[in-house]
Amino acid sequence: MASGGDIKGFYRQRKKNTTISGGVTKPSAAASKKKGTVAAKGPSAASVGSGGDPQPPALISHGSLDVDKEYGPEEEVLRLFDMDMKYGPCLGVTRLERWERAARLGLHPPAELEGLLLRHREAGGGGAPAVKLECLWEGRI
Amino acid sequence: MAAMEVDGGDGKPLLERKQAFYRSLDDPFEIRDEKYKGQQYSQIYFMRLHNMRNLIYPLVPKWKPQLPVCTVLGLEEGKECIIVGTIYKHMKLKPSILDEYSKERSTIPLVKPHNFMHPDDHLVLEDESGRVKLGASVLAPSDFVTGIVMALHGKETSDGDFFVQDVLVAGLPPQVERPIISDNKYVVFISGLNVGGSMLNPLQFQLLVDHITGHLGDDREQSMASQIVRVVIAGNSVEVPKGLLSGQMVTPKEQYKIFEPIKELDISLTQLVVAMPVDIMPGTNDPANFSLPQQPLNRCLFPGASTYNTFVSCTNPHSFELDNVQFLGTSGQNIDDLGKYSDAKDKLEFMERTLRWRHLAPTAPNTLGCYPFTDRDPFLIESCPHVYFCGNQDKYETRVIQGPEGQSVRLICIPRFCESGIAIMLNMRNLECHTLSLSTNLDF
Numbered sequence: 001m002a003s004g005g006d007i008k009g010f011y012r013q014r015k016k017n018t019t020i021s022g023g024v025t026k027p028s029a030a031a032s033k034k035k036g037t038v039a040a041k042g043p044s045a046a047s048v049g050s051g052g053d054p055q056p057p058a059l060i061s062h063g064s065l066d067v068d069k070e071y072g073p074e075e076e077v078l079r080l081f082d083m084d085m086k087y088g089p090c091l092g093v094t095r096l097e098r099w100e101r102a103a104r105l106g107l108h109p110p111a112e113l114e115g116l117l118l119r120h121r122e123a124g125g126g127g128a129p130a131v132k133l134e135c136l137w138e139g140r141i
Numbered sequence: 142m143a144a145m146e147v148d149g150g151d152g153k154p155l156l157e158r159k160q161a162f163y164r165s166l167d168d169p170f171e172i173r174d175e176k177y178k179g180q181q182y183s184q185i186y187f188m189r190l191h192n193m194r195n196l197i198y199p200l201v202p203k204w205k206p207q208l209p210v211c212t213v214l215g216l217e218e219g220k221e222c223i224i225v226g227t228i229y230k231h232m233k234l235k236p237s238i239l240d241e242y243s244k245e246r247s248t249i250p251l252v253k254p255h256n257f258m259h260p261d262d263h264l265v266l267e268d269e270s271g272r273v274k275l276g277a278s279v280l281a282p283s284d285f286v287t288g289i290v291m292a293l294h295g296k297e298t299s300d301g302d303f304f305v306q307d308v309l310v311a312g313l314p315p316q317v318e319r320p321i322i323s324d325n326k327y328v329v330f331i332s333g334l335n336v337g338g339s340m341l342n343p344l345q346f347q348l349l350v351d352h353i354t355g356h357l358g359d360d361r362e363q364s365m366a367s368q369i370v371r372v373v374i375a376g377n378s379v380e381v382p383k384g385l386l387s388g389q390m391v392t393p394k395e396q397y398k399i400f401e402p403i404k405e406l407d408i409s410l411t412q413l414v415v416a417m418p419v420d421i422m423p424g425t426n427d428p429a430n431f432s433l434p435q436q437p438l439n440r441c442l443f444p445g446a447s448t449y450n451t452f453v454s455c456t457n458p459h460s461f462e463l464d465n466v467q468f469l470g471t472s473g474q475n476i477d478d479l480g481k482y483s484d485a486k487d488k489l490e491f492m493e494r495t496l497r498w499r500h501l502a503p504t505a506p507n508t509l510g511c512y513p514f515t516d517r518d519p520f521l522i523e524s525c526p527h528v529y530f531c532g533n534q535d536k537y538e539t540r541v542i543q544g545p546e547g548q549s550v551r552l553i554c555i556p557r558f559c560e561s562g563i564a565i566m567l568n569m570r571n572l573e574c575h576t577l578s579l580s581t582n583l584d585f
Contacts, residue, residue, distance in 0.1 A: 085269040088187035092180025093515050101516055105191060 074116055075132065081113055082135045090135035096121065098135070156355070156363055158417060159326050161370040161464040161569070163453075169519040170434035170456040172512060182506045184515040186227060186288075190268065192521055193290035193499065194225050196311045201225075204309050205294050214270035216297045224303070225292045226268035228285055232482065233259045235508070256481055258283055266293060266303065276302035283484040284494075288503035311499045313544035316525035320465040322570045327369045328463065329353055329577065330565040332472065332532030333557025335426070336409070337402020338380030341559040344581045349564055350409050352577070354416035369566070372413060375532025375555055376424020376457060376472025379403050403428070403442050410452070411445035418451040422459045424472035424533060432510035433474065433502060434458060434519060458501055458520070466569050469522070470530035470553075475502035477533075478509045489540045492531055492552045496522065496542070525550060528567060533557055537565065539574045 071079075082090040087102040087109060096117045102109040121133060132138075201210060201223055210223045234257040262282040264275040276298060294307040331349070335341050351357045355366040379402040385395050413419050423429030423438050430436055437454035440447040447454075455461075458471040479491045482504060495501055501520040505511035511520075525548045534554040542550050551572040556563050564577040 088191070089181075089183035092178060092184055092513075097515070104516075 077110075078113065078116070078132070079136050081109065082137075091137050091141060093135075094133055095135055096133065156367040158355075158367045159324070159370050161326055163371065163418065164462045165453070165455065166460040166462060166467075167456045169517065170458060170460070172434070172436055175512070175514070177513070180513050180515055182511075182513050185506065185511070185513055185518050187269075188514065188516070189288070189500070189518040189521065190227050190290055192518065193311060196499065197225050197290065197292050197309065200309060200311070201292055204292070205307070208294065210292075212270045213266065213268050213273050216273065216303065218297045218299060221294070221296045221306075223292055223294050224266060224268070224273070226266040226290065228287060228289045228291065229265040229267055229272070230262055230282060230285060230287045230482070231265060232257055232262045235482070256484075258482070258484060273297070273303045274301070276304050279305045280308060286479060286483045286504050287507040288505070289498045289500065291498075310497055312497055313542075313546070313548045313550070314496075314499055314522055314525045315546065316527070316544070316548040316550075317465070317467065319527050319549075319572075322464060322466070324570065325368050326464070326569045327365075328468075328528075328567045328569060329369055329372045330375060330530055330532070330553065330555045330567065331372065331558050332375035332377060332424070332555040333559055334374070334378045334406070335380040335557070335559040336378060336406040337382075338559060341380075342562075342581055343405070345562050345579050346409060346558070348579045348581065349558075349577070350412050352579070354412060369417060370569075371463060372417060372419045373459070373468075373470070373530075374419065374421045375459075375470060375530060376422050377426045377533050377557070378406055378421060378424070379428070380426055381428070407443045407445045410443060411449075414446045414449045414452045418453065419446075420453045420455050420459065420461070422455050422457045422470075422472050422532070424457065425474060429457075432512050433505055434512065435472075460526070464569065466528065466572075467524065467526040468528045468530070469501075469526035470528075471501065471532065473531050473533035474509060475504070476531045476554075478502070478504045482508060487538060488531065488534055488554045489538050489552050492529060492554070493540075493542050496525065496529060496550060527551065528553065528572065530555055536561070537563055537576055539565075541572070 078095060081087070081099070082095065087098060087107055090098060093101070096114070099109050099114050099117065103114075117133065198210070201208075205223060208221060208223050210225065213224055213226060216222070216224065236257070264280055264282050264285060265272050266275055267273075275293070289310070291311075292309040293303065293305050294309070295303050295305040298304050334346060336343075336346070348357070352362070353366060353369055353372060355363045357363075358366070381399050381402055385391055385399055391399065410419065410421070421438060423435040427435075427438060428442060429438055435457040437456055440454060443452065443454075446452045458469065458475075460467075460469045462468065475495065476488055476491045479485075479495070480488070483491075485491050485494070495503070499522045500518075501522060502509055502511070503520075505520060506513070525544065527549070528551045530553040532555045534556055536554070537556045538552075538554040540552050542552060544550075549572075551567070551574065553565055553567065553574060555565055558564060562579045564579075565574055566577050567574050
């Protein structure tokens with residue numbers, strides 16, 4: 001398990017009798033009961049029977065868990081930059097490199113992004129950074 | 142460089158070898174300290190499309206004024222417009238790594254065809270927004286390969302294909318004017334020596350070295366040899382027995398068989414290098430990396446020759462200028478790959494196409510190994526060379542092609558020396574070529 005020491009978390013999930021692997025559920029009395037409640041609740045409870053972590057550690061061979069379900073507005077802006085086709089593919093280069101390449105090609109990427117990325121690069125690791133230096137898909141593809 | 146002494150003496154004037162000012166333009170082909178970070182080839186394709194599109198857009202209004210340019214996603218049925226993108230050629234017979242997993246072994250032919258074309262091949266145009274299949278007539282798929290960027294005029298049909306009415310490629314790049322050279326200066330091109338292989342006759346190669354260095358012939362021959370300013374060896378200089386390179390343990394006796402060809406080559410190169418500057422390029426069989434651009438052969442391989450400053454180990458492709466005459470060439474992998482995936486009447490036509498497409502190796506990285514650059518596509522031809530050569534071909538061919546803005550390029554296909562015994566001499570004064578043919582055959 002390359003995602004470091006999460007074996008306990010994995011076993012803990014089995015004891016709770018929830019999904020063993022993301023999305024695949026064993027038909028069980030508990031699940032069918034949940035289905036009933038879902039019908040009553042309506043569309044808000046979308047996943048049936050999967051009460052556990054949407055990204056069980058077992059499936060992730062490298063890269064990191066997206067434990068931050070919230071991300072700040074700065075990360076949001078950077079993700080939009082990642083997805084913009086005009087600047088080319090985002091996978092395989094760091095965001096800063098992609099920004100610099102776009103600037104060199106005369107595509108005028110938003111100037112504030114460079115400052116944002118440089119500041120966070122200087123700031124270093126220390127806990128989860130508010131902004132990631134790699135693109136959205138890095139480590140997951 | 143000091144004048145080269147010529148045997149003879151007796152009051153005859155010493156023949157001095159001519160010199161030419163050399164400048165290597167191999168910088169974009171050097172990998173240096175690029176680090177592979179796990180990127181895929183999308184980056185190099187993006188750079189190719191971006192740069193070529195910027196070259197093609199200014200040409201579009203002159204070609205088809207009044208027509209709008211749109212992206213593939215913005216195509217509307219029946220609306221005539223122009224789209225610019227990268228061509229992908231879907232080929233039925235193209236070998237795919239996935240075939241190993243999907244089909245049973247028995248259906249894969251044991252003999253691989255040399256050319257993978259099939260009448261059912263079709264072309265697809267792709268840009269960042271999407272792809273569209275190209276229908277009809279004007280475009281013969283056999284003339285094109287994956288990786289070319291071009292502009293197409295046409296309209297979308299009801300079944301979703303793009304019906305092509307006209308095609309525009311970037312054309313020959315701008316060329317610096319060729320300087321006027323008043324006296325004859327020759328460059329010798331050799332390729333496919335395959336030293337150590339069974340095909341090469343070592344005596345033939347030794348004759349060539351002796352002739353070029355001026356050790357053969359009478360005064361007239363020697364004075365011709367003194368006009369040779371440079372030798373360019375375009376790839377496949379050694380042939381190491383392939384059976385020994387399969388990764389198993391090699392005994393000392395077999396090790397000898399591996400490095401013996403390189404030692405022999407070094408001895409001959411040292412003789413050459415003492416007399417004049419030599420550029421050596423790696424080829425498919427040489428001990429260099431596999432993917433293009435191939436990096437220069439390591440100087441450690443040539444302990445004798447590399448002590449001279451006239452020995453220059455170059456990349457493949459190789460770009461340089463001599464007395465301001467621009468040269469560009471490869472060891473043949475790009476043209477051979479074009480030959481596998483498209484059709485033309487001769488190799489010179491493939492070479493001409495690569496110049497008109499402004500890309501040395503459009504099939505890289507699709508079918509030709511290539512380094513996944515992220516910040517550039519080094520195979521884009523930015524300025525038109527005066528001489529464009531390609532090594533390791535079957536036969537000697539040469540032609541001059543003209544461009545719309547007065548560009549003029551001498552195309553040369555260099556034959557394999559081990560098979561033909563032919564080296565090419567190019568006169569820089571008028572860009573005329575002739576062969577230097579050596580034979581050790583005693584039958585007349």
